[in-house]
Amino acid sequence: MTQPIDLRSDTVTRPTAAMRAAIAAAEVGDDVFGDDPTVNALQERVAAMLGFEAALFVTSGTQGNLSALMAHCQRGEEFVVGQSAHIYRYEAGGSAVLGSLAPCPIQNRPDGTIALEDIEAAIKPDDPHFAATRLLCLENTLGGKVLPLPYLEAATALARRHGLATHLDGARLFNAAVKSGVAPREITKHFDSVSVCFSKGLGAPAGSMLCGRRDFIARAHRVRKMLGGALRQAGVLAAAANHALDHHVERLAEDHANAARLAEGLRDLPGVRVEPPQTNMVFVELSRERAHGVVERLRGRGLLCTGLYQLRLVTHLDVSRDDIERAITILRETL
Numbered sequence: 001m002t003q004p005i006d007l008r009s010d011t012v013t014r015p016t017a018a019m020r021a022a023i024a025a026a027e028v029g030d031d032v033f034g035d036d037p038t039v040n041a042l043q044e045r046v047a048a049m050l051g052f053e054a055a056l057f058v059t060s061g062t063q064g065n066l067s068a069l070m071a072h073c074q075r076g077e078e079f080v081v082g083q084s085a086h087i088y089r090y091e092a093g094g095s096a097v098l099g100s101l102a103p104c105p106i107q108n109r110p111d112g113t114i115a116l117e118d119i120e121a122a123i124k125p126d127d128p129h130f131a132a133t134r135l136l137c138l139e140n141t142l143g144g145k146v147l148p149l150p151y152l153e154a155a156t157a158l159a160r161r162h163g164l165a166t167h168l169d170g171a172r173l174f175n176a177a178v179k180s181g182v183a184p185r186e187i188t189k190h191f192d193s194v195s196v197c198f199s200k201g202l203g204a205p206a207g208s209m210l211c212g213r214r215d216f217i218a219r220a221h222r223v224r225k226m227l228g229g230a231l232r233q234a235g236v237l238a239a240a241a242n243h244a245l246d247h248h249v250e251r252l253a254e255d256h257a258n259a260a261r262l263a264e265g266l267r268d269l270p271g272v273r274v275e276p277p278q279t280n281m282v283f284v285e286l287s288r289e290r291a292h293g294v295v296e297r298l299r300g301r302g303l304l305c306t307g308l309y310q311l312r313l314v315t316h317l318d319v320s321r322d323d324i325e326r327a328i329t330i331l332r333e334t335l
């Protein structure tokens with residue numbers, strides 16, 4: 001049997017031969033001593049690229065986000081975040097468990113934004129009854145959707161007017177930038193901090209970067225140590241991330257085109273609803289009858305995806321246009 005087509009996530013990519021060569025050639029040192037030249041160079045590169053004073057290489061997006069939350073907020077303080085945000089929903093409640101922080105989750109609208117009036121209403125007055133609201137967290141892309149630049153400007157300006165800091169979970173920042181046709185810093189310039197993942201669409205095996213002001217990064221550095229994220233010869237990972245920035249950013253447009261083709265190929269199927277995707281994620285809504293056991297049946301035909309009544313299909317570096325055509329055939333026959 002041929003290799004299954006794996007559309008479960010853009011995290012399933014394997015390092016390319018060229019990336020493995022970059023890893024093999026990496027100069028390394030002990031990063032806990034600040035001695036790893038490849039890590040240091042990557043931190044400087046990403047800080048400059050995204051318009052920040054400093055950056056910190058972390059093991060994962062989750063660690064980058066939690067380090068940011070704990071560097072922005074003190075124990076007992078609160079952050080405002082979308083109900084659908086990864087930070088709130090998919091990070092095992094780490095902000096509460098490990099940071100003693102109170103999330104204030106508010107509804108995301110279908111386009112991924114949070115209404116400005118909802119943000120404003122969530123910010124507490126200075127009163128001992130309330131946890132002090134310190135931070136607004138946004139995510140871009142969220143569920144594959146790109147938050148509009150004017151929205152980012154307005155939401156972060158609102159936060160600043162109320163004395164809140166702002167953090168962007170930019171796990172898929174580069175998808176948003178490529179889709180919008182802007183430099184990534186046009187998105188990040190509105191925020192006090194940002195975390196980006198190298199292990200999603202960029203195709204590196206591990207690693208994320210947290211960026212911010214120098215004093216913020218110094219605090220996050222201590223948190224990273226506390227969270228067990230201080231690595232030694234981490235240059236082998238930084239080399240992969242560096243290679244990804246050189247070779248895997250512009251090509252995200254291919255993933256977006258593949259996602260669009262996939263959605264288009266399913267559009268006219270009865271009992272199925274597919275929105276045209278903005279980036280690399282296609283969501284297929286199924287009626288209850290159609291949904292029954294469908295993920296298992298697709299797996300049996302060599303197509304991997306996730307979901308229940310809504311299938312999630314994610315395009316990435318290891319999925320070709322031919323794979324997409326084959327996936328459309330399998331989906332049409334199965335659904």
Ligand SMILES: *Cc1c(COP(=O)(O)O)cnc(C)c1O
Nearest residue numbers: 060061062063086139169171197
């Ligand atoms: C994947 C993801 C993260 C967390 O990244 P890990 O490296 O899996 O910890 C954070 N935010 C978003 C939006 C993500 O998609």
